[in-house]
Amino acid sequence: MTDVVVVTGAGGMGVAVARRIGSGRAVILADAFAEPLSQATGALRAEGYAAEGIVTDIADPVAVTALATAAAGAGRIAAVVHTAGVSAATATVQQILEVDLVGTAHVIDAFLPFVSPGTSVVCIASMAGHQARADNSALATVPADELLSVAGVGDDPIAAYILAKRANQLRVQAAALAYNRRGARINTVSPGVVSTAMARAEADSPSGEHMLAMLDACGIGRTATPAEIAEVVAFLTGPGSLYITGTDILIDGGQAAWLRWHQ
Template identity: 35%
Template sequence: MNTTKDVIVLTGAGQLGMAIVRRMAYGNKIFVADWKIENAEAIAETLLEAGFDAVPFKVDISDRESVLELIKEAQREGEISMFVNAAGLSPSQSTKEHILQVDLYGTALLLEEFGKVMKKGGSGVTISSQSGYRMPALTAEEDRLLATTPAEALLNLEMLQPDKIKDTLHAYQISKRCNGKRVMAEAVKWGERGARINCISPGIIVTPLALDEFNGPRGDFYKNMFAKSPAGRPGIADEVANVAELLMSEKGAFITGSDFLIDGGATASYFYGPLQPENNEEDSQ
């Protein structure tokens, strides 16, 4: 008897991605993919212990062959009906070149390739960041290039050359700006398959990495950031999952190509409140 299930693929094995798949993946096969297999194994084990059907998989989202191998393995289990991308590097984790390779090119590659295989009626979300909202506006042509340039040519754009990217924060911000623009353009292509794709841009969310930051040398900076936001606190992964659940379920059937900012109002405070840059150190998240 054929017992194939629909498949949900998670790239980026962390608390955010796990919170989302726990909402959406019951009854489905879950591929938990990460460039560190031990991370994928840890999240898959937690899901298995909670009764889900999950397997770990090693993937490098900045390598097309690696992404295609992930898709190939997932399709052996069934049709891919949901996709969650929560992979990425922060400004403090690597070089500006590596951040562009993973956060910008890698996300574009995932959206491009998964858009070719999604099941009719399927849906996806990619996790971006509030940081994409904090960079000065780009021109309409620059936005168009970020949105529509084929993934393999993206890093050749003049605006993304190393001499144009001043530091890792700039690389991170333009990557996140690009994520939102790619989702808009890819939503048109995904729609041809009857599938939807959206973007979520979280602010400071409590995760093991964030807790390390709160207790580290920049802890006061982060605490000040959320203290001066309207919500007055950081978010939690399940609050991001609340938004993802709407977007990925039939309740969000009319939503595609959109970016949802979920940051407790920190971006509002950054532009129009006590977090305005002239009064504070430049934000890095």
């Protein structure tokens, strides 16, 4: 049976992940926008990948369920890597909550019935989730269609983004038992600043100067490359991480440590 890799998000991180773990497998790339999805899928095919694009709005539970169903129909789901999302610099509070918060819950829920022993799911959260000042346990367990009612972040996009990414981490922790019972694993990866189009847009935003100054202050002095994130995803979806589930891996060049101990 064909092994299938599903990657949501046709941006720099998603394409890097598809390249890293998609060789010899059927790659299903999903994105809300048809044009970048077509470009990314075409580029992967030109490089020899068996890639297919499916337009999917992860904020829509019906669309996400259709994606999961299509993936299961193509073979055994070996990995699901959820990179799709929006940023505080370019999206409204409502968009952040619908895509980054509720959309991630849809992915976790929709793929659960289709995973099998050996399947690994990785959701991209963010270093921002580690900056949340308090945990709201309801974010981990309430049904996806009730998440917006417990968010409560007002009109601050940064607060919405922090809450959404912390919720991603918590929700994956809570989902680990159900995935374990099906022989599958689920984890989050929390990047810092990665050199993608989204990060460049953030760098040009009012908070961009502070974001870039943090990279120097923490000592790393550079952004991460998408390939560095893909390498960690490859570990979490590979045979060397079979005992790792329900946890988060922070890849931020030491920014969170600097914020906690040296700021």
